[in-house]
Amino acid sequence: MSKLVKKLLVTFSVMMLLVVLVGTPINAQKVKNNDSYFEKIASEKTTLKLYGGPKTRTPMIEWYLQELQIPYQYISLDIVAKEHKQPAYLKINPMGKVPALVDGDFTLWESGAILIYLANKYQQIPDQIQPQSLINQWVIFANATLSPGLFLPDRREQEMPILLTPLNDILSKQSFILGYQLTVADIEIAGYLYYAQKLFNLDYQNYPHLVNYLNILSKRPAFQATIGKRFNS
Ligand SMILES: N[C@@H](CCC(=O)N[C@@H](CS)C(=O)NCC(=O)O)C(=O)O
Numbered sequence: 633m634s635k636l637v638k639k640l641l642v643t644f645s646v647m648m649l650l651v652v653l654v655g656t657p658i659n660a661q662k663v664k665n666n667d668s669y670f671e672k673i674a675s676e677k678t679t680l681k682l683y684g685g686p687k688t689r690t691p692m693i694e695w696y697l698q699e700l701q702i703p704y705q706y707i708s709l710d711i712v713a714k715e716h717k718q719p720a721y722l723k724i725n726p727m728g729k730v731p732a733l734v735d736g737d738f739t740l741w742e743s744g745a746i747l748i749y750l751a752n753k754y755q756q757i758p759d760q761i762q763p764q765s766l767i768n769q770w771v772i773f774a775n776a777t778l779s780p781g782l783f784l785p786d787r788r789e790q791e792m793p794i795l796l797t798p799l800n801d802i803l804s805k806q807s808f809i810l811g812y813q814l815t816v817a818d819i820e821i822a823g824y825l826y827y828a829q830k831l832f833n834l835d836y837q838n839y840p841h842l843v844n845y846l847n848i849l850s851k852r853p854a855f856q857a858t859i860g861k862r863f864n865s
Contacts, residue, residue, distance in 0.1 A: 680705065686863075
């Protein structure tokens with residue numbers, strides 16, 4: 633075999649290997665709850681791995697990843713069967729909660745921290761500390777204040793007008809939480825508003841700008857392919 637043919641064969645094999653590794657589809661993989669399955673997933677270093685379940689905060693992370701067109705591998709845990717409480721998953725998130733993200737050797741949990749990590753990693757966060765802190769403010773607000781305000785039945789009646797009136801006011805002046813461009817703050821705010829509406833049948837009619845905001849965001853292809861799909865399946 634000539635040197636050239638050998639070289640071509642090696643190049644072709646390497647390319648095929650890359651296609652197999654990088655071209656991993658963004659399909660949910662059913663978790664086989666055993667250590668060797670987790671070890672196999674962990675040894676595939678090519679893509680981001682997102683662990684979660686359909687009616688959890690995980691689709692919010694997927695929404696953002698798809699907005700940024702970042703390939704990832706979604707590993708769907710059976711929450712009802714408590715796959716997220718098994719030793720194999722507790723090695724990834726010792727709190728036994730989803731979502732969790734694995735990026736090479738780096739593991740991260742807490743949905744807000746994951747979103748901010750992705751925004752940083754894919755250069756979606758401004759350099760200056762003040763605009764950065766505004767993004768943090770909204771992500772933390774969504775997780776620590778908006779989510780319990782909407783999700784906890786004993787808080788909802790009192791908290792809804794307190795939280796939604798200023799949100800409606802902000803959205804009467806601009807299309808997105810931080811101005812005229814979608815940021816990770818919208819993923820969190822719109823995500824929780826949509827979840828609460830779907831899960832508890834909440835009525836936002838007193839907040840028309842918020843309704844309009846949700847209508848527009850929920851029609852985005854990345855939203856439909858993730859939160860929309862997982863909530864309506
Ligand atoms: N603050 C955490 C909350 C994590 C959390 O409570 N996740 C839920 C699903 S959205 C969960 O894992 N529930 C199952 C359980 O607690 O057993 C985050 O934002 O990631």
